Structures are given as structure tokens and as C-alpha cells.
Amino acid sequence: MAAKYVITLCDGTKCINNGAHRVRAALDEQLRAHGLTDQVRINLSGCLGMCEKGPIMVVNPGYVIYGGLDESDVERIVTEHLVGGKLIGDLEVEQDHLYNRFYRIFGDVGFFGKQMRIALRNCGIINPENIDDYLSLRGYEALGKALTEMSPADIVAEVQRSGLRGRGGAGFPTGLKWKLTAAEKATPKYVICNADEGDPGAFMDRSAIEGDPHTVVEGMALGAYAVGAERGVVYIRAEYPLAIKRITKAIEDARAHGFLGERILGSDFNFDIEIRLGAGAFVCGEETALIHSIEGARGMPRPRPPYPSVQGLFGKPTLINNVETWANIPVIIMDGATWFSTVGTETSKGTKVFALAGKVVNTGLVEVPMGTTLREIIYDIGGGLPGGRKFKAVQTGGPSGGCLPERCLDTPIDYESLAKAGSIMGSGGMIVIDEDSCMVDIARFFLEFTQNESCGKCTPCREGTKRMLEILTRITEGKGRAGDIEKLQRLGETIKKASLCGLGQSAPNPVLSTIENFREEYEEHIEQGKCRAGACKALIRFEILQMCKGCGVCRKVCPVGAITGQAKHLHVIDQDKCVRCGLCFEKCKFDAIVKV
Amino acid sequence: MTTPLELVRKKRTEAVGRIVSKGYLASARVYVGMATCEIAAGSKDVMAVFQKAMDEGLANVYLSQKGCAGRCNLEPTVEVIMTGKNPVKYGKVTPRRAEAIIERHIKNGQVIDEWVID
Ligand SMILES: Cc1cc2nc3c(=O)[nH]c(=O)nc-3n(C[C@H](O)[C@H](O)[C@H](O)COP(=O)(O)O)c2cc1C
Numbered sequence: 231m232a233a234k235y236v237i238t239l240c241d242g243t244k245c246i247n248n249g250a251h252r253v254r255a256a257l258d259e260q261l262r263a264h265g266l267t268d269q270v271r272i273n274l275s276g277c278l279g280m281c282e283k284g285p286i287m288v289v290n291p292g293y294v295i296y297g298g299l300d301e302s303d304v305e306r307i308v309t310e311h312l313v314g315g316k317l318i319g320d321l322e323v324e325q326d327h328l329y330n331r332f333y334r335i336f337g338d339v340g341f342f343g344k345q346m347r348i349a350l351r352n353c354g355i356i357n358p359e360n361i362d363d364y365l366s367l368r369g370y371e372a373l374g375k376a377l378t379e380m381s382p383a384d385i386v387a388e389v390q391r392s393g394l395r396g397r398g399g400a401g402f403p404t405g406l407k408w409k410l411t412a413a414e415k416a417t418p419k420y421v422i423c424n425a426d427e428g429d430p431g432a433f434m435d436r437s438a439i440e441g442d443p444h445t446v447v448e449g450m451a452l453g454a455y456a457v458g459a460e461r462g463v464v465y466i467r468a469e470y471p472l473a474i475k476r477i478t479k480a481i482e483d484a485r486a487h488g489f490l491g492e493r494i495l496g497s498d499f500n501f502d503i504e505i506r507l508g509a510g511a512f513v514c515g516e517e518t519a520l521i522h523s524i525e526g527a528r529g530m531p532r533p534r535p536p537y538p539s540v541q542g543l544f545g546k547p548t549l550i551n552n553v554e555t556w557a558n559i560p561v562i563i564m565d566g567a568t569w570f571s572t573v574g575t576e577t578s579k580g581t582k583v584f585a586l587a588g589k590v591v592n593t594g595l596v597e598v599p600m601g602t603t604l605r606e607i608i609y610d611i612g613g614g615l616p617g618g619r620k621f622k623a624v625q626t627g628g629p630s631g632g633c634l635p636e637r638c639l640d641t642p643i644d645y646e647s648l649a650k651a652g653s654i655m656g657s658g659g660m661i662v663i664d665e666d667s668c669m670v671d672i673a674r675f676f677l678e679f680t681q682n683e684s685c686g687k688c689t690p691c692r693e694g695t696k697r698m699l700e701i702l703t704r705i706t707e708g709k710g711r712a713g714d715i716e717k718l719q720r721l722g723e724t725i726k727k728a729s730l731c732g733l734g735q736s737a738p739n740p741v742l743s744t745i746e747n748f749r750e751e752y753e754e755h756i757e758q759g760k761c762r763a764g765a766c767k768a769l770i771r772f773e774i775l776q777m778c779k780g781c782g783v784c785r786k787v788c789p790v791g792a793i794t795g796q797a798k799h800l801h802v803i804d805q806d807k808c809v810r811c812g813l814c815f816e817k818c819k820f821d822a823i824v825k826v
Numbered sequence: 827m828t829t830p831l832e833l834v835r836k837k838r839t840e841a842v843g844r845i846v847s848k849g850y851l852a853s854a855r856v857y858v859g860m861a862t863c864e865i866a867a868g869s870k871d872v873m874a875v876f877q878k879a880m881d882e883g884l885a886n887v888y889l890s891q892k893g894c895a896g897r898c899n900l901e902p903t904v905e906v907i908m909t910g911k912n913p914v915k916y917g918k919v920t921p922r923r924a925e926a927i928i929e930r931h932i933k934n935g936q937v938i939d940e941w942v943i944d
Pocket residue numbers: 395396397398399400401402404424425426427428429512513514515516517518550551552553555556657731732733
């Protein structure tokens with residue numbers, strides 16, 4: 231006999247203290263009394279995070295959450311809900327929200343406790359290649375609701391009221407963009423999902439599509455209905471084969487179920503999605519360049535206005551949003567703008583996904599409410615720096631962002647606060663940097679990236695970033711000159727002002743922010759030829775101390791034969807031959823080699 | 827006439843039925859992380875171990891893949907949900923660990939604490 235209900239009882243400490251075990255006993259007793267033992271399956275869960283309302287019981291199917299239970303409530307749940315099929319309103323502690331459903335990722339409270347999952351609500355929970363899994367978690371219900379009860383204008387208004395802002399980097403109010411696109415008369419209109427994700431080290435959008443592709447499809451269908459579009463395009467980089475496979479399957483399955491195609495779910499709304507692969511150029515993530523790329527032209531930006539909402543794909547009104555932005559839409563429609571806007575800060579609503587990386591214990595993908603501080607993300611969720619290393623900076627916003635020092639750690643995450651602190655929210659890269667990294671070298675790394683990716687169309691970006699890179703390179707080589715810092719600042723400001731698109735307008739940010747916050751490191755490189763992190767190879771030297779035992783290990787590991795010496799005698803490094811790889815330094819068992 | 831919303835709800839009921847008919851209510855549910863990051867960490871081999879065990883007769887197990895939950899440094903991850911027990915999530919699962927999870931946890935109900943993420 232197959233079970234008809236699965237009941238999950240919270241087995242967290244607080245729930246147990248509040249009587250979870252008595253509830254369990256009463257439940258067993260009641261099920262026996264009603265002869266339901268075979269039809270109800272009982273699972274336990276770790277803390278569900280609703281401690282103040284414990285003991286908590288979740289009844290599936292339906293995800294009905296009952297709380298504050300005692301023995302007498304259990305009898306009602308069994309007779310009224312399990313037998314009678316009716317929900318018991320006064321025991322329910324929460325509506326059937328779409329967000330935050332990681333009942334099965336719990337257990338790991340340290341990592342997930344401070345997170346709130348809206349965009350990634352199904353990631354790591356469902357089988358992304360099975361539409362049934364998505365449907366079972368109320369997938370496509372937002373689309374059904376929209377087509378049944380809401381006009382396109384209602385949807386636009388709901389998204390506007392939610393306060394959602396674009397997650398692709400710029401943070402433009404999503405509802406306003408939808409309203410502008412909806413107001414255009416020209417047809418056909420298009421919607422685009424920007425899944426180009428070009429920031430080095432970023433993987434938020436890839437994980438979102440790989441973990442839950444249907445939410446993006448559903449979000450796009452809602453957007454298309456709202457603005458009056460019949461065609462959609464997912465623009466995704468070819469380097470993401472698994473994400474491409476899963477979104478392709480999701481689109482096919484959605485079509486087979488009538489969530490895409492003609493007369494969707496029996497309404498008169500028609501919409502379908504196709505996939506376009508990007509070749510992996512950073513600039514093709516910029517919306518106008520992306521549109522050119524879809525049209526078959528070279529991926530170069532053009533001046534705006536006109537914005538894509540007026541003149542986008544094939545010259546027609548086009549709604550373009552980022553993967554994570556789309557993933558929020560079904561939740562806004564189901565759980566409502568009123569609820570959504572309670573999450574986050576005054577100007578930034580909802581959550582943001584970050585790819586946490588660098589010198590941090592728990593590297594990974596995190597989704598936190600806006601307003602969470604950098605410190606909470608790095609220390610509480612990320613577990614701090616490994617091996618007691620000392621924090622130096624956190625880089626946010628990738629190649630368009632900046633590096634923030636320790637004193638900024640209590641900055642709450644939102645678009646305005648991060649900008650005020652001297653960085654940007656960006657699309658969600660977050661790299662923790664410790665004392666072993668040189669800030670000049672990091673700035674050089676990002677600038678080298680943007681310089682490489684500059685499309686070359688406008689002079690400030692093409693030539694300016696090249697000159698900046700030259701200066702940075704010579705500083706890291708110990709050949710910096712007096713006035714270089716000022717020159718970098720002047721160039722940077724000019725490039726920001728004069729470039730055509732966001733690439734150039736933001737490329738100097740990593741340099742300007744490190745000069746602002748870590749100026750002394752630039753000065754040390756230029757004035758003293760010193761790199762305090764020991765990261766700039768031209769500025770360090772390895773030396774063997776008198777205490778050398780002459781074991782010969784360093785001589786053997788040196789890849790260029792720069793170390794000489796006889797067994798049991800002091801060895802020496804030929805500084806002209808040495809390539810400063812540091813192998814001898816790492817391998818010496820007697821700490822007789824020093825980095826100076 | 828059925829409204830779009832009623833239609834979706836009906837599809838949901840059918841979907842739940844299909845999931846159940848595929849053995850969802852088995853006494854152990856096993857989820858193996860299969861995103862790009864998990865696969866790069868070796869989860870395909872781990873999945874193969876579970877699949878092989880089932881092909882060779884391991885019964886009453888529902889095996890599924892899942893996307894990335896965000897635990898990059900502990901991948902591949904495997905979640906085991908046994909009826910009446912707390913869900914358990916294992917990190918850094920190798921094929922050998924997968925075999926041990928089958929023998930000790932799934933067959934004998936013994937959680938292998940040292941590999942659990944908590
Ligand atoms: C150089 C450059 C690269 C960009 N790369 C991306 C990207 O990879 N993904 C993305 O969603 N937006 C990217 N954007 C932002 C897009 O131009 C656009 O603002 C965004 O797709 C709008 O969606 P949203 O409002 O949902 O964020 C990039 C912008 C610039 C200037």
C-alpha cells in the first residue's frame with residue numbers, strides 16, 4: 231500500500247524542547263487508531279528555522295506547515311486533514327510559499343541558516359531534468375495564475391511593486407523596464423534571457439540554470455505575457471554545455487506540456503523560446519552587443535538610447551533580463567509583491583546570489599537577503615579565512631567592481647551601500663583576499679582581463695585600458711615611476727567618463743578602488759621596490775641562510791638549476807638564473823630559505 | 827471550461843503520481859549532485875556506483891540527480907533520506923565512500939558521521 235501522505239517532523243533542538251517527541255508519539259498513536267499507519271510516512275528533518283513556532287510538522291503533498299503543536303492538535307490534523315482532506319487554518323504557521331524550500335538541504339545550518347533562497351529555491355533539491363519534479367513544487371502555477379486571474383498590466387504592476395532590480399549588474403528597476411517595453415506599440419516584441427555570464431570566476435547563472443532551468447522558462451513566459459511578446463531567446467555561452475543541455479530539455483518538456491507554444495494552457499497567449507549560443511566574449515554580455523550577436527552581426531555595443539525596450543532585437547521592442555532576475559519572477563507572482571518587498575533593504579528588495587570564492591573556508595554559492603553584511607557572508611556563512619589567515623580585502627563585482635578593506639566589512643549588501651563603499655554589487659562575484667595577495671597585482675589581473683575583452687570600438691576603452699595596463703605592469707615589475715598613481719587615476723576617470731559601454735565605464739574600477747583603499751601598497755612598489763605580499767615576482771628574492779644543512783633538496787627541486795652546493799655544505803642561489811618560483815622555499819625542511 | 831490555473835494544478839497532481847510511481851516512497855532516497863562543478867569533482871563515478879548497486883539488486887531505493895546547492899568545496903555531495911530519519915548529506919564522496927554509504931548507511935541504517943556535512 232503506497233503512502234498517501236508524507237509528514238515531516240522538525241527534529242531540531244528547539245522543537246524537541248517544545249515537545250516534538252510528544253507530538254511524534256501522539257501522531258503514531260493517532261495513525262494506529264485510524265488504521266493509517268501504512269498510508270502515512272513519517273520523516274524527520276533537522277531544524278527548519280521556524281523555532282519560535284515549534285513543534286513544526288510539514289504535511290505533503292501540499293507543503294502544509296503546522297506549528298505550535300501539542301497532542302490535541304495532532305488528533306485534529308489526523309481526522310480533519312489526513313482523513314477529511316481539509317486544511318486546518320488556525321494551525322498553519324505559514325502560507326504555501328514558493329521561496330526558501332530547502333527542507334532537504336537543512337542539517338547544514340551553519341551554511342544555510344543565514345541564507346534565504348528565492349532564485350535558487352529548487353537548486354540542489356529537484357532533478358533539473360525532470361519537469362515532474364518542478365511541477366510537484368508548484369512549478370508553472372505562477373503562469374497558470376497569471377493567465378487565469380491577471381492581465382498583462384497586473385503583472386507589470388506586481389513586478390513594479392515588488393521592487394525587484396536587475397541582477398545582471400546594473401540594478402535597473404525590473405518593473406519599470408517591463409512597463410516601458412509593454413508600452414511600445416511596435417510588434418513583434420521579444421524577450422531575452424541574458425545567460426552570458428562573462429565575469430571571470432562567476433558561476434551563479436550557470437548553477438541556476440543547471441539546478442532549475444524551468445524557473446527561467448516560466449519567468450520568461452510571464453515576462454512575455456506581460457509585455458506582449460511571442461518569441462524569446464536564451465543567450466547562453468557555448469562553454470556551458472550542461473546548462474545548455476538542461477535548458478534545451480526544459481524548453482522541450484515545457485512545450486510538450488503546453489507551457490510554451492500556441493494557445494498556452496488553453497488561453498490565447500502564444501510564446502516560444504529558442505537558444506542562441508554565445509562565443510564567450512565578455513562584451514557580448516552587454517545588452518546591445520548581445521543583441522547584435524543574436525542578429526548575426528559582430529558583438530559590439532552601440533550607444534543608448536534608444537534602449538532595447540524601444541529598439542532591441544531586429545529593431546523591435548525587447549525585454550532583456552538576467553537569469554537570476556527571471557528566476558525571481560514566479561515567486562513574485564505566487565508569493566506576491568507585498569511579501570517580496572518585505573525582504574531586503576529600502577532600495578534593494580529580495581535576495582542576491584553570490585559566488586563566494588578565494589581565501590574562505592566554505593567556497594560556494596550563497597543566496598542572502600539584501601542587507602546582509604559582507605562580514606556575515608564571509609565569516610558566518612563562509613566560515614572565515616582558512617588556517618587563521620588574516621583578511622585583507624573582499625572583491626565584489628568582478629572586473630567592473632572594486633576591492634573593499636576590513637573597515638567596510640559591516641557594509642550591508644545592497645546596490646547603493648556597495649557603490650558608496652567604492653565597489654559595486656555587480657552580478658555576484660565575491661572573492662576573499664588575504665595577506666598573501668598583492669593589491670596592485672590583483673588590480674592588474676582584472677585590468678588585463680578587461681583590456682583583452684575590450685571590443686576596440688571606442689578609443690578611451692581600447693587605448694586607455696592598454697596604457698593603464700602598461701603602467702600597472704611596470705609597477706609590479708618594480709619599474710614604477712613617481713606620478714604613476716596620479717596618472718592611473720586621471721586615465722581611469724577619463725575612461726569611465728568617455729567610454730561607450732559599461733565595459734569601459736567600469737574597467738578602471740578595480741584599479742581606482744585599490745588606489746583608494748590600498749594606496750600604500752602602490753607607493754611601496756614604486757618608491758621602495760617592495761611587494762609586502764611577496765606576490766610580485768620581480769620584487770622578491772630567495773636567499774639561503776647560513777643554517778643550511780646542505781641536504782640538497784632545494785638543488786634537486788630547482789627547475790632551472792639555479793642552486794649549487796656540495797652535500798653537507800652551504801648552498802647558494804644564482805639570482806640571475808632564479809625564476810622565483812618558490813619551490814625551494816616550500817621544500818626546505820629546515821626553514822633555511824627566506825623570501826626577502 | 828478548465829482555467830489555465832486548474833490545468834496546471836491537475837498537471838501537478840499527475841506529476842506527483844508519476845514521481846510516486848517511480849518509487850519515490852522507497853525507504854531510502856538518494857540524491858547525487860550533478861552540476862558542472864559536482865561532475866568536475868567526480869560525481870559521475872559516484873552516481874555510477876549507486877546505479878550499479880541498484881542494477882545488481884539493491885532494492886527499495888529511489889535514486890535521483892540534483893543541481894548544485896552551493897557547497898563547492900565539499901563536492902561531490904550525496905544526500906540520503908531514510909524513512910523516519912533525519913536527512914543526511916555527505917561531502918567529498920568518492921566511489922569508495924559511495925560503496926561504504928550503500929553498505930553501512932542504506933543497508934544497515936548506520937550514518938557515517940565523519941563524512942557528514944553539518
Ligand atoms: C561588459 C558588460 C558585460 C555584461 N555581462 C552581463 C552578463 O554576463 N550577464 C548579464 O545578465 N548582464 C550582463 N551585463 C548587463 C547587461 O547589459 C544588462 O544590463 C542586463 O542583461 C539586464 O538585465 P537585468 O536588468 O535583469 O540585470 C553586462 C554589461 C556590460 C557592460
